Amino acid sequence: MLFALKFQPNPFRFLVYTEWVMLTSCGSLAVLEAIAGRRLPLQHISVLMLLCVMGWVLPTGKSSVKILYTFAQIGLIFYGTTLGYLHILPTLYLIVFIRTCFLFGMIERWAVGGMLLVLFLLHQTSYVQNMTTLVPQLKEQFWMHLVAETLMFGLGLFLVLMLVNTLLSERQAQKDLATAHQQLTLYASQAEELATAQERNRIARDIHDSLGHALTALNVQLQTAVLLWQQEPVRAEPFLQQARRLGVTAMQEVRKSVQALREDNRAEQSLTETIAAVVDDFRQGSGIETQMQIIGQTAGKSNAPMSAAIVNALYRIVQEALTNIYKYARATAVTVEIETTSEIVRLSVVDNGCGFNRGSSIGIGFGLQGMQERIAALGGTFTLETEPGRGCRIGVEVPLTTIVPEMSSS
Template sequence: MSRQKEIQSHPDDPTITAQIESNERFTGVSINVVMIIMALVALLPLLFDSDFFGLPAWHIGAILFLWLIYIINGTLGMMLHERHLDFALAPILYFGLQIATMAGLLFLTSGVNGSMAILILPIAAQSLAHSWSFTAVVSTTLMGLLWIIYFPNQPWQEAIINLLSIGAAMVFTLIFTNIAVRESNTRSEVQRLAADLHQANHRLAEYAAQAEELATMRERNRVAREIHDNLGHYLTVVNVQIEAAKTIMDSNPNKAQDALSKAQRLTQEGLTAVRQSVSALRESPLENQTLSEAISKLVAESRETGLVTELTIEGNPTASNPKTELTLFRAVQEGLTNVRKHARASRIDILLRYAPSQTVLSIKDNGMGTAVSDKTDGSFGLIGIQERVQLLNGQMNIHTAPYEGFQLTITLPQ
């Protein structure tokens, strides 16, 4: 991964970015220092050779000029080359110029003592930034320059020894450089993985906070639904009992007293349920009874208000998810409450059907009905039931029309 790509992949992590930039600067400076030292080592023997200063001025100037070109291209040119690796001609231009410069230096210094031959080593090492085949081409070309240009002026035994020595030095340089490059790449990879881990931990912390917030919101909604379902149910029944007591107070005081006693009892039960819901510690109404038994109690309470309420259970009750049973119970509770409050109905039919793969609940009244657009408008209870059903991957359907009654159907998977 290139320096630019590594930095772009971690734009929000200044620590990792700083480490990558620091490593890049250190590596670049180290390469430049090695290049300059090698160039000085190659030039110094010439400066102490009397034959060198016996050369024409243009010859000396040409050697020094090419030597400077070698250093400038090997440092600044290499940095520019690394920044444009995506440019297909970049390696050809850089190494072509270095090899041409090297050929000129070898040709101009072939008749004097010197160590210009060692300058092929940095070029070969730099070629490792590309494929092994590219490195092989560059290295072979450099060794060919030595054999064709530099060594012909030497005795063949000495030329072979020098060629083998330079070849061994090149192999060592390539191996050492490859190890150094792999170590640098490994260090960069470790830093990248550390940055990825840091970002993953940061995202995980964000997700955990979001999950906690969502759980809190869901719990608030659950408590709100519990309060509405319980309070709405109890207050509706209490209101019906009080209205009944007021109606028969003069004609049948004993029956009116019974209605008021029931209203008082229901008020106490409702207050207890609300307190338990607020504290979020309320036990499920199905804690010690089956769903059928709990719904039967709701039906009995509805009948006490004078409303004809019929319950039909089909199929064999199976062990269901507690959340499924609680949702069905709350749906019956909300349906009975809405009928008593709004429907002006005289009859309610409740159907609970157990099937192998699903449970179906139907609540139907013969009341006033409502328009399609008003099915759930203003009804927090129905919205709450719909939310419960959606959380269980179920379906809730409403069929109604003015003066045609109201039917609520809920289908939940087992």
Template sequence: MKALPLQPHPFRLLLYLEWILLGLSAFKLFGFPGWGRPVLWNNGELYSTIATKTPQMLAIALLLTVFGVMGLRLPTVRWSKLLYLVIAFGLIGAIGQLQGWGLDSLSPLLIAVVLRSSVLFGQTGKWAIAGLVWLVYPFTLVPFLAVWAVMQIVKYNLEGVTIPGLVMLPDGGAQFSLSFNPEQVQQFVTYVQNTVLYFLADALLSFGLILIFVLLLVNSLTNERQGRRKLALAHEQLYQYSVQIEDQATLQERTRIAREIHDSLGHLLTAQSVVLENTALSLKVDPQEAKAFLEDSKRLGAEARRELRQAISMLRSDPLKGKPFEEAIVQLVAEFNHITGINPMLEMNLPIQFPDRYQVAAYRILEEALTNIQKHSEATEVTIKLEIQSIDKLEIQSIDKLRRFYIYKLWTMAKDSTFSKTRLGLVYKA
């Protein structure tokens, strides 16, 4: 036969609480050493105690131990959960049968069953078990129910009973000497009945509230554990997303490098091409000027190689070379003037400092604009305008005299947290 599938108790806190309830039940069953069962009118005595027999005590202790050990491992299969529950109720019934009195000592064991069922079953199952336990609980109050039943019989059968009053005798004894009429007897019986009934109702209500509290406690612990599991799963998903984002960032960085190569090398190679054309024109007419053009071409080629090395090594190149933005723009315009012979009219209105990444982007935009003018325009005059329109907007304009190239760029700086360089593509208008 296949072994019963079991798992360790998932909540150590609930396991400790079960042990406390088990100890409370044991104390109610055994009490202090020498503590016996109280009885009335036993063998002619008005009051006496009867000690629980040793074999009976050993049997109860064994059943309590088995009940406690069952809490260390819980079943995982539905049919085994039901069998587990039947065995637990069977142990409680056997303890009650052996004990025979003071059945209220079984209430802690019933609460332990509710704790275990809350872990084993879902919402419907755990509330059903709690309801079943609440219905079983009145049987643990059999002595009080017996008193209520006896008083009910006395109420309808006593007629004309005279109960003597209590008189203290000289030898230390006592004698009842008071008498009550039938109406007073009926009132006394009604009082006892109502008192016992009130006690039973209070006990049932209190036990029901305890069961509800236990279920809410277990639900809270279960939800907390499920929350931890979901959080761990979310962390794992975030890790996977971070890996994907890292791959995407690598791809974007490669795209950025390609753009950097296009912006920087395109500008330098275009300038070098213009210088070489000037060299070819000046070679026969003015060798000294041609030599100067060759030096410029050599310098541009060296700078292009440096830009290429920086791009290949995936290091973010700083086209500003650590200079202030305005100074770098002036140098870029001066270089354009040196290569093309065109002296652009530069207007800059930058009252505030904006982030470095935007400075690099603006520099690259203007660099691309001047490169396009060198490649495709025959203009003799160029106007360049850089202006911060507001705290989060910068406008760049580059206009040649023939207006064949009109570049207008507007983007958000400080307030746009989703800014990316892909938004810096140029807008051309004929």
């Protein structure tokens, strides 16, 4: 049933009001002519009111309902033509065409527009034929008037079609923009969650690398001091002092990690000085012969920018590598090499320890995974070369032109 169907408001209220103004004008003309003829055109006014009400809402759903709605309007106009007032016919057809543009696609719009043009031409031809019969001497003028009105009506249909298409395109663009805005909001939320997760992982790596190194070295110093205390207490004193210093370092690292949870603003520092400090600590704490070699330009003296993020990442990698060497490698010699050019910085940590099988899980823990993550975040490359009994080499290359997110700088 028609009354059970769904309807939608006209999407553009100003067009509804425009239709009402046009229908009111048609009704006013009818009333003025009726007054001159001393009769009230109730039927004609009723047709105009029905057309006015039908424009308030538009049908949705099946195409058959939309077609029925359109033909119902055209039927009302046809009925109105039997009452006269053909001079308002173009206005009524334009109103129907405006509504049609909201109901159908482009092909259907052109089809309805063509049908309305044909109907208009038939009505006007019949009118001109009747008038030329009454006034034969004005036959040529009537036909010229018909041609002019037909051209104007066709132009009106075309302009209405272009106007409605523009309005519908703009409306769709606004919907697409709103959808895109919602998607961007969602993506921003997801990006924020991802950034938070990455920040947590970064802080977890920092805590593992810094505290793991400091506490491992502290444990070594205390074990050595305990062994020496029973036999040579005097020799145990330097190890206790070193353990105390490492304890202070561990506390400093804890404070840095806690501070990193609040803000991520680390001052730039020299790469060679930073690496040299951790190498000296390892040499003194482990007793393993450790060398540091600087090749090419050094950080702080080259023209290439060295961000705090790169310095920190390489520092943490050296720190973790030395910690793993002490724990697992049973090495007697370690070499840390840094090469800096205008475009890239290379780092390698080589030991002569027992090495390990890369296919096994031994030595492939959170520390090595953290190294890989740090270098990947900087757009660099990480290599691991090792075989059982042949030591281990960790190699890193980081481009100095990498744009590093601020959150990765600690």
